[in-house]
Amino acid sequence: MHHHEKLAFLKFFITYFVSVAVLIxxxxxxYFSEIRNHFLKTEExxxxxxxxxxxxxxxxxxxxxxxxxxxxxxxxxxxIRNFTVDENEFTxxxxxxxEFYYLKVFKSKKDFTENLWSLKQKIIAIQILLLLIFAYISxxxxxxxxxxLQESISTLDKFAKDLIHDLNTPVTAIKLNLxxxxxxxxxxxxxxxxxxxxxxxxxxxxxxxxxxxxxxETFQMxxxxxxxxxxxxxxxxxxxxxxIDFKIESSNFKAKINPHAMKQILQxxxxxxxxxxxxxxxxxxxxxxxxxYIQDSGKGIKEPDKIFERSYSAEHSSGIGLDIVKxxxxxxxxxxxxxxxxxxxxxxxxxxxV
Numbered sequence: 023m024h025h026h027e028k029l030a031f032l033k034f035f036i037t038y039f040v041s042v043a044v045l046i047x048x049x050x051x052x053y054f055s056e057i058r059n060h061f062l063k064t065e066e067x068x069x070x071x072x073x074x075x076x077x078x079x080x081x082x083x084x085x086x087x088x089x090x091x092x093x094x095x096x097x098x099x100x101x102i103r104n105f106t107v108d109e110n111e112f113t114x115x116x117x118x119x120x121e122f123y124y125l126k127v128f129k130s131k132k133d134f135t136e137n138l139w140s141l142k143q144k145i146i147a148i149q150i151l152l153l154l155i156f157a158y159i160s161x162x163x164x165x166x167x168x169x170x171l172q173e174s175i176s177t178l179d180k181f182a183k184d185l186i187h188d189l190n191t192p193v194t195a196i197k198l199n200l201x202x203x204x205x206x207x208x209x210x211x212x213x214x215x216x217x218x219x220x221x222x223x224x225x226x227x228x229x230x231x232x233x234x235x236x237x238x239e240t241f242q243m244x245x246x247x248x249x250x251x252x253x254x255x256x257x258x259x260x261x262x263x264x265x266i267d268f269k270i271e272s273s274n275f276k277a278k279i280n281p282h283a284m285k286q287i288l289q290x291x292x293x294x295x296x297x298x299x300x301x302x303x304x305x306x307x308x309x310x311x312x313x314x315y316i317q318d319s320g321k322g323i324k325e326p327d328k329i330f331e332r333s334y335s336a337e338h339s340s341g342i343g344l345d346i347v348k349x350x351x352x353x354x355x356x357x358x359x360x361x362x363x364x365x366x367x368x369x370x371x372x373x374x375x376v
Contacts, residue, residue: 027172030168030171031164034160034163034167035160035161035164038160039156039160042160043153046152047149050145050146050148054145058138058141061137062134065112065129066105066112066114068129069112069114069127069128070114070116072085072089073114073116073127076125076127077116077125088133089128089129090127091125091127092125093123093124093125093126094115094124094126095122095123095124096124097122100115100117102117107131110130110131111128111129111130111131112129112134113126113127113128114126189229193225193229196222197226200218200222203215223262230286242280243278243279243280244278244279244280245276245277245278246277246279247274247275247276248275248276248284248309248373249270249272249274249309251281251284251285252307254285256270256305258289259289259292259305262296263296265301266296266299266302266305267302267303268304268307269304269305269307270307270308271306271308272307272308275314277373279354279373280353280354283354284354286346286350287347287350287351287356290343290347291316291347291369292316293343294344295316295320298318298321299318299320300319300320300321303319303320303366304318304319305318306318312372312373313373315368315370315371316369316371317367317368317369318366318368319366320366321366322362322363322365323360323362329344330344330345330347330348355374356371356372357371357372358371358372359372
């Protein structure tokens with residue numbers, strides 16, 4: 023499953039499951055509240071029944087020791103709707119025939135507390151069961167919703183892989199023939215040959231970008247020294263841009279990455295740093311804390327916050343290269359920041375260090 027497919031799956035799963043979970047929890051809370059109120063009404067009626075037996079002089083043998091009562095004289099009128107829930111017992115005042123006397127009846131909260139705890143346990147158990155059921159349903163629905171997308175992506179990936187494979191042979195043949203033509207001095211100095219050579223380099227970079235990008239699903243992560251890859255990329259770029267001064271100020275920076283994808287990220291960023299640099303400029307690469315810095319002495323980028331957008335176009339636009347940088351970095355959990363001024367630009371790659 024591709025990284026973006028996993029993200030889409032999680033979004034669908036979480037949205038559906040959280041929505042259902044909120045409804046289940048809300049329904050459980052409402053049901054508990056209603057039953058608790060019913061229990062309280064039952065307790066109040068039981069106190070009224072207990073008081074009725076006392077007023078009629080009937081035997082109280084049917085009532086447990088949880089009940090007891092006292093007679094109270096009061097000059098103030100007490101509302102018949104009174105019912106008090108104390109910490110350990112329920113109380114209620116009921117008027118007697120004598121206007122100034124009230125019967126105060128009590129009942130222990132022991133049975134009520136036990137019944138309420140039993141109710142909580144049942145509701146929680148049912149809610150957990152429902153959440154598990156709907157978690158499974160959410161998982162199945164998310165999988166089914168992704169199937170058309172996965173089939174479309176699979177078809178496009180197969181087409182792209184076949185196309186890249188078919189392009190490999192003619193690109194290789196063109197590069198070999200250009201190498202042969204370079205041996206002829208009159209052709210090597212020709213402007214048309216120079217433009218053709220640069221175009222072939224661009225096509226080769228694009229071919230390599232797409233090849234690495236299509237391997238995203240099978241990325242194998244390993245701990246390696248990033249500067250080993252930096253050295254390889256700089257060596258290649260130094261032959262293409264001999265006037266650029268490469269400054270590598272660190273030598274050891276280990277991170278868990280896919281080496282092929284990381285090399286392509288470095289290739290794209292450093293290639294752009296050289297391509298859009300000033301005359302006899304420099305590219306400085308160093309590490310600090312958990313970040314890798316690639317700094318150049320170019321003219322800067324007008325809108326650094328937009329350069330990773332595929333549709334972005336400007337004087338120093340790098341085409342699909344930085345869009346692929348962003349996607350490969352995202353697949354390896356690398357965060358990218360860009361700062362730029364008239365004195366140059368700096369790409370900052372933030373890793374999860376090992």
